[in-house]
Amino acid sequence: MIGLLGGTFDPIHFGHLRIALEVADALDLEQVRFIPNRVPPHRRQPLASGAERLAMIQSAIQGEPRFVADDRELRQEQTSYTVHTLQALHQEFPHQSWAFIIGADAFLQLTSWYEWQTLFDLTHFIVVGRPGYALTTSETTWFQPYLVDSLADLTKHTVGKVLVLNIQGLDISATQLRNLIARGQSPRYLTPDAVWSMIQTQQLYKSKV
Numbered sequence: 001m002i003g004l005l006g007g008t009f010d011p012i013h014f015g016h017l018r019i020a021l022e023v024a025d026a027l028d029l030e031q032v033r034f035i036p037n038r039v040p041p042h043r044r045q046p047l048a049s050g051a052e053r054l055a056m057i058q059s060a061i062q063g064e065p066r067f068v069a070d071d072r073e074l075r076q077e078q079t080s081y082t083v084h085t086l087q088a089l090h091q092e093f094p095h096q097s098w099a100f101i102i103g104a105d106a107f108l109q110l111t112s113w114y115e116w117q118t119l120f121d122l123t124h125f126i127v128v129g130r131p132g133y134a135l136t137t138s139e140t141t142w143f144q145p146y147l148v149d150s151l152a153d154l155t156k157h158t159v160g161k162v163l164v165l166n167i168q169g170l171d172i173s174a175t176q177l178r179n180l181i182a183r184g185q186s187p188r189y190l191t192p193d194a195v196w197s198m199i200q201t202q203q204l205y206k207s208k209v
């Protein structure tokens, strides 16, 4: 099974890297692919370009052989929806099964994603905790039909299941890093030194937030 971690990664930080590693270990994934989004024109734009966000991912994952930077959404002319990305991955790796890793904050928004129900024909979802977001509210009933209790139950199916793992998530966000840098403070120890070096060299996140 291959893990997928989609996001803006503006910039990548230890919160992303820890959930990727912890899920890879828990599920014995052969790979986790980091897929930076191309943000649609009507949404708030990332402060770093696609190329810069990709370069930061590449430097952050260096030395972890299971981690791969996948730039397929950045290479698209238009906004690529997750459903299309998953379809392309199925074509490229026809015999794989997929574990889409997602934080609780993003998972709670899943029903607003383009063709969200079709996603369950293409992948499993592995939900991890995110400080400040709880899954135990009444808004969570929509995913009960997809929910499994254990990894053993998940692997009985090739797609379409939701496994909530007991992984807390670090209290780190890209917003927090951007705010620190814009205030002239250091984001060191929240992201790999290689990423912080790149941010300084390219003078990213210095002004606008």
Ligand code: ATP
Pocket: 006, 007, 008, 009, 010, 014, 015, 016, 019, 101, 102, 103, 104, 105, 106, 107, 128, 129, 130, 131, 168, 169, 170, 171, 172, 173, 174, 175, 176
């Ligand atoms: P921003 O503050 O700009 O929204 P972010 O830190 O939330 O950035 P994203 O690129 O939006 O990072 O997140 C991509 C994916 O990683 C989402 O599924 C999100 O839930 C998850 N994620 C990011 N940071 C964490 C964290 N600290 N703990 C758990 N999940 C996280």
Ligand code: MG
Pocket: none
């Ligand atoms: Mg986010």
